[in-house]
Amino acid sequence: MSHVNKAKQIKEISGVNPLKCMKCGKCSASCPSYNEMDIKPHQFVSYVQNEDIESLVASKSLWKCLSCFACVERCPRDVKPGKLIDAARQLVVREKGQTYLSPDEVPELLDPETPQQLLVSAFRRYRR
Amino acid sequence: MKYSYYPGCTLKNKAKDLDAYARASALALGFELEEIEDWQCCGGVYPLGTDEIASKLSSVRALNEAKVKGQDLVTLCSACHHVIKRVNDDMKNVDDIRTRANNYMQLEEPYAGETEVLHFLEVLRDKVGFDKLKEKVVNPLKDKKIGAYYGCLLLRPGKVLGFDNPENPTIIEDFIRAIGATPVVYPYRNECCGGYISLKEKEMAKNMCDKIVDSAEGFGAEMLITACPLCMYNLNKSTEGKIPVVYFTELLAEALGVKEEVEI
Numbered sequence: 053m054s055h056v057n058k059a060k061q062i063k064e065i066s067g068v069n070p071l072k073c074m075k076c077g078k079c080s081a082s083c084p085s086y087n088e089m090d091i092k093p094h095q096f097v098s099y100v101q102n103e104d105i106e107s108l109v110a111s112k113s114l115w116k117c118l119s120c121f122a123c124v125e126r127c128p129r130d131v132k133p134g135k136l137i138d139a140a141r142q143l144v145v146r147e148k149g150q151t152y153l154s155p156d157e158v159p160e161l162l163d164p165e166t167p168q169q170l171l172v173s174a175f176r177r178y179r180r
Numbered sequence: 181m182k183y184s185y186y187p188g189c190t191l192k193n194k195a196k197d198l199d200a201y202a203r204a205s206a207l208a209l210g211f212e213l214e215e216i217e218d219w220q221c222c223g224g225v226y227p228l229g230t231d232e233i234a235s236k237l238s239s240v241r242a243l244n245e246a247k248v249k250g251q252d253l254v255t256l257c258s259a260c261h262h263v264i265k266r267v268n269d270d271m272k273n274v275d276d277i278r279t280r281a282n283n284y285m286q287l288e289e290p291y292a293g294e295t296e297v298l299h300f301l302e303v304l305r306d307k308v309g310f311d312k313l314k315e316k317v318v319n320p321l322k323d324k325k326i327g328a329y330y331g332c333l334l335l336r337p338g339k340v341l342g343f344d345n346p347e348n349p350t351i352i353e354d355f356i357r358a359i360g361a362t363p364v365v366y367p368y369r370n371e372c373c374g375g376y377i378s379l380k381e382k383e384m385a386k387n388m389c390d391k392i393v394d395s396a397e398g399f400g401a402e403m404l405i406t407a408c409p410l411c412m413y414n415l416n417k418s419t420e421g422k423i424p425v426v427y428f429t430e431l432l433a434e435a436l437g438v439k440e441e442v443e444i
Contacts, residue, residue: 084371119228152380165194167413169189172221172224173224
């Protein structure tokens with residue numbers, strides 16, 4: 053699929069219009085995963101605007117976002133960067149064989165206190 | 181007064197205490213949590229994609245069951261609350277999701293967001309009232325300095341959750357006062373614990389929780405309370421037993437004098 057189509061897909065899945073962004077940087081300032089991200093939340097929005105989707109789907113930021121919605125809450129333009137990140141993540145995990153979490157690796161990640169909620173949530177975010 | 185009740189997967193397993201103390205406390209306060217039949221897991225995280233329908237249906241089923249009974253739907257786990265509340269908002273306000281979800285469901289009457297979703301804390305605040313709760317307390321938890329840990333899922337996005345001011349919430353502090361203890365307000369109480377990141381990125385979650393626990397301790401909290409099993413799990417990795425992290429329902433049951441009769 054061409055990068056133009058993929059950019060369109062991200063906008064459709066997220067329901068977000070990245071052109072509303074006014075580059076204030078509040079999303080990145082609010083993000084608790086900022087230091088772990090190679091593409092920061094405010095940059096993520098620009099990448100979608102510029103239709104550079106190849107960089108986004110290869111970004112480790114996809115797996116560092118916590119869905120904490122701090123960026124969504126604080127965006128003064130209602131751009132919702134977290135939804136864009138999720139849409140890019142969806143583009144990856146919806147491809148056959150693409151996943152960030154395999155059932156085989158789960159046993160060694162568990163401890164006696166692991167709540168069911170953790171497994172359910174991680175599977176929902178990391179694979180299809 | 182009876183409410184429909186959605187416990188969720190973790191409250192049937194690792195967080196049985198969160199559930200059991202809530203049920204006993206509810207009875208002591210004069211209302212009942214009636215578990216909906218055949219509920220299914222909410223999925224733990226809200227499906228953000230506008231084209232994701234199937235993963236929202238378990239919430240729709242629970243919401244519709246409460247509607248048919250004519251009851252409000254009460255939740256306890258922060259994650260279940262977040263997911264069900266947001267799906268309900270979609271069913272009420274997003275035509276495309278409502279239409280497609282109802283096409284799957286084939287209900288006698290289409291579901292369109294009629295059910296009111298209440299977190300247990302909202303029931304205490306808005307239905308029982310913290311003043312009334314205070315009157316029912318037989319064992320006030322005097323001398324306890326407690327930090328409320330809100331996390332993300334109850335608060336954000338504030339426009340949909342409508343739980344409290346997402347940047348400066350007061351509901352759990354008001355709850356702490358109602359059971360006779362002293363709330364400790366600290367800056368990191370609505371910062372993320374790391375959530376599901378702790379499955380694969382354990383160091384990252386630990387660093388985030390260290391900041392929260394340091395912040396709470398620095399402001400004098402001797403205990404943290406939460407409504408979320410995953411927050412508790414993540415925070416416990418950082419406290420290393422230094423300060424206890426407990427479910428708010430356990431303290432509620434203690435204050436109401438029903439804790440001892442609860443079997444877990």
